[in-house]
Amino acid sequence: MGSRRKREEEPEEHGNHERWLVSYADMMTLLMVLFIVMFAISQVDQRRFEMLKDGMAAGFGNSASPFQGSEGTMSADGIKPLDPVRPDSPSTDVARSGARAAADRAAAADDNYDKAAKEVTSLEALQKRIEKALRAKGYLDDVAMKIDQRGLSISLVSRHIVFRANEADLSPRGQQVLDVLAPVIRSLPNHIDVDGHTNQVKVKPKYYPTDWELSAARAVTVLRYLDERGDVPAKRMAAVAYGHERPLRDPALPGAAALNKRVDLVVVSAAPEAARKLFQTVLRDHRNPAGRGT
Numbered sequence: 001m002g003s004r005r006k007r008e009e010e011p012e013e014h015g016n017h018e019r020w021l022v023s024y025a026d027m028m029t030l031l032m033v034l035f036i037v038m039f040a041i042s043q044v045d046q047r048r049f050e051m052l053k054d055g056m057a058a059g060f061g062n063s064a065s066p067f068q069g070s071e072g073t074m075s076a077d078g079i080k081p082l083d084p085v086r087p088d089s090p091s092t093d094v095a096r097s098g099a100r101a102a103a104d105r106a107a108a109a110d111d112n113y114d115k116a117a118k119e120v121t122s123l124e125a126l127q128k129r130i131e132k133a134l135r136a137k138g139y140l141d142d143v144a145m146k147i148d149q150r151g152l153s154i155s156l157v158s159r160h161i162v163f164r165a166n167e168a169d170l171s172p173r174g175q176q177v178l179d180v181l182a183p184v185i186r187s188l189p190n191h192i193d194v195d196g197h198t199n200q201v202k203v204k205p206k207y208y209p210t211d212w213e214l215s216a217a218r219a220v221t222v223l224r225y226l227d228e229r230g231d232v233p234a235k236r237m238a239a240v241a242y243g244h245e246r247p248l249r250d251p252a253l254p255g256a257a258a259l260n261k262r263v264d265l266v267v268v269s270a271a272p273e274a275a276r277k278l279f280q281t282v283l284r285d286h287r288n289p290a291g292r293g294t
Helices: 002-009 020-040 046-059 090-137 172-186 211-228 256-260 279-287
Strands: 143-147 151-156 192-196 237-241 263-268
Touching: 090 143, 090 151, 090 172, 090 279, 151 172, 172 211, 172 263, 192 211, 211 237, 211 263
Parallel strands: 192 237
Antiparallel strands: 143 151, 151 263, 192 263
16 A cells, blocks of 8 residues: 555656757757858858868768759749759869869969060160160150050151151161160160151152152161161061051141151060050059059
């Protein structure tokens, strides 16, 4: 009787109703880790994103990626979730190839810009060297210089007469200017184009059939002077005739006729074509260092 009463008085054992807290805590820990990882890659980094994606895909047994849509309570009829992205899938290979190609293009663009910047800096130094030599002799106003896609162009645009009308003979002033330029040009490894030009006055040359022959004769005259009197190797020079097709100044402006009747000495750049196309961009950046590449 006593033992029966004792058993009846013992409290009943209750099941553990707090086990869900363990699973809940595990889930919250995993979510926290996930958000920490996502925060860590919040700054776009293709390499780290690919590593995370591949690692998660492998960890979930190549199941649907957490970054892809999947079927759930919000699914609607006729809507198919996106296929999971697997590390070895063709679409992933295409994406990676595209990313690599884009990276290669960016690297090539940077390389071309660096080559262009180096060449422009060299041409600017040459221009200053020529200006110093001309200034010392008082001939700085007899030459106009500019850097373009071809290289450094040195135009004989003397306010004094370099070539008399209808003639291809150098004036004494023109010879003196070339005497200053020759030692600088002779020391360069670059090819030199000697470009002959006439002005745009619509009058037939007196001693030549057309402007083409006159401009060619002027170019050859300067080339021969640099070769025979300036000791510039002839094998590094070429004479080119442009007639009246490439005016230096708008023919409608005052004084244009005297400037456009000229010979240009072009120090041809040896930089690759892709780099030479960026010369003007580099020159703008030199004038505005804060806006590189714009």
